[in-house]
Amino acid sequence: MIGFVLRRFGQLLPVLLLASIGIWAMIFAVPGGPIGMLVGENATPEAIAAAEKQFGLDRPAVVQYLDWLWNALQGNFGMSIHGREPVLHLIGQRLPATLHLAVAATIVSLLIGIPVAILSALKPGSWIDRVLSAWSALALGVPTFWLGILLILLFAVELHWLPSASGYVPIWEDPLAALRNLALPALTLGVYVSGILARFLRASLVGELRADYVRTARSKGLPERQVVGTHIMRNALLPFVTIVGLMMANFIGGAVVTEAVFTYPGLGRLLIQAISTRDYPLIQGCIVVILVLYIGINMAVDVLYAYIDPRIEYS
């Protein structure tokens, strides 16, 4: 088991290393290079030389990269240029909001995706299957930012039920306000992902329905509800775990657009702000944190999958 985890990590190492080089090298895209960022584009040659010495920019690139990597591994991405605060501190402020949204969106997507998949898998080719397949296609095809706008128009502008801009309220402080703020962004993201979930789960359910053990269970005279509810679901949900995990991982970094629609103060919006103000240390920090979470969750899902499905061997 531990060997499996280590091997999986070993496979990821080159990916992480390459990605870290790419992220580190971004700094050289600033007009005037990293030095221009520190002293401004119109600095005198003396000021540039002094700053180069002070920040170690006159050292060989490899040394600079290793230095950056070493600091990054300790969570030190430097100071935000515009925020004048440590990058990690800024990210830490936004992370809880993003996690709230990720969890809420996952719940919404499961609540929509699982019933849709079961209903359409039970009678493949029937009208209900076709309607629900069309729904999945629609859920996937409608851009989240447009869906978000439509939801704002309906629930905020017309009905005045929910706020059009969502703030972050920790759920343990004021559950009602937190839910009111999360409802629309979570619905927007959740609908989109329910389309993916429904497709995957339907395919895997249809496959399971043809299996021998299902025929056995039916010929034993088990009620259909029990055949589907306990026998099939248990098997069909296995691959599903991977997808749900992938989705969770995606919500953390990929909710950028949804966060922008609802001006939700998550990690994604921090990244957009960083890009529009060309705050490179902040951009690097955001991307590294999102990447690490994304890969970490993916790995956790792999391991979990191998753990709950005894048919998968660790070797």
Added chain:
Amino acid sequence: MKLLHSTRSVLQRLLRSPGSALALLFLLGITLAAILADFLPLNPYAQKLVNALNGPSAANWFGTDEVGRDILARVVFGARTSLLTAAGAVAIAAVIGVPIGLVAGFFGGWRDATLMRFVDVLLALPAILFAMAMIAVLGRSQVAALIAVGITGIPSFARITRAQVLSLRRRDFVTAVEAFGGSSAYNMFRTILPNSWSPIFVQIVVLCSVAILLEAALSFLGVGVAPPTPSWGEMLRTGKSYLHEAPYYAVLPGIVLTLTILSFDTIGRALAGILENRSEVVTPAKVGGTP
């Protein structure tokens, strides 16, 4: 050549399904509008402040925006931006991704391992984030958006081509070329590639929908195509500020954008069914990102 030969029968089978026929018709209309935009009586830049935020009318079918420009004109010219960016992005993805997949699958070994590691790096970040990081480096422009979206599409082409090569690699007609002393390059590009067109072609269509979605998302975030160039994502971004006064501003361009994405997706799916008997298509950018 086989592809050209059967184009007619594929088209006939596509048109047999009402959904694909409608999608094809819609895309044809959008493409024609984008190409002929200059000859239509539409001006996407003409401002008329007295007309700002007027609802749909006989003169302005889609209404006017915050500076009195015709929204329909901007949607039509926006189609040009969207389709051009998507076409360029898909071309970049295919031109880089397909040879990567060919070489990785054909030679295997260290070349396979190295190339696919690079592909993994591209997949390690959600597509939208990767594109944003690229734009942070390249600066904001249509070309930057095109390149960024294109690079995120490389992995899907590399993987699909590689899988195809692996399934063909040991087939008799490939070993025969080797036995006759045909070079590896000849074998890859003249023997294997022509037999791999259908999954690649399906992926091209599917990726068009992904690329349009991504480009619109980038513009919506304000990092894509820079104004005043009309783009659908940018229109939704601005329209969002006028939801109370002018709901049609964000709704109508959104309908066109959504129909375009759905049309490409519908046709990609139908082609996958016709050309390869698949019902599912791989959309890594979609699974890998949530635009």
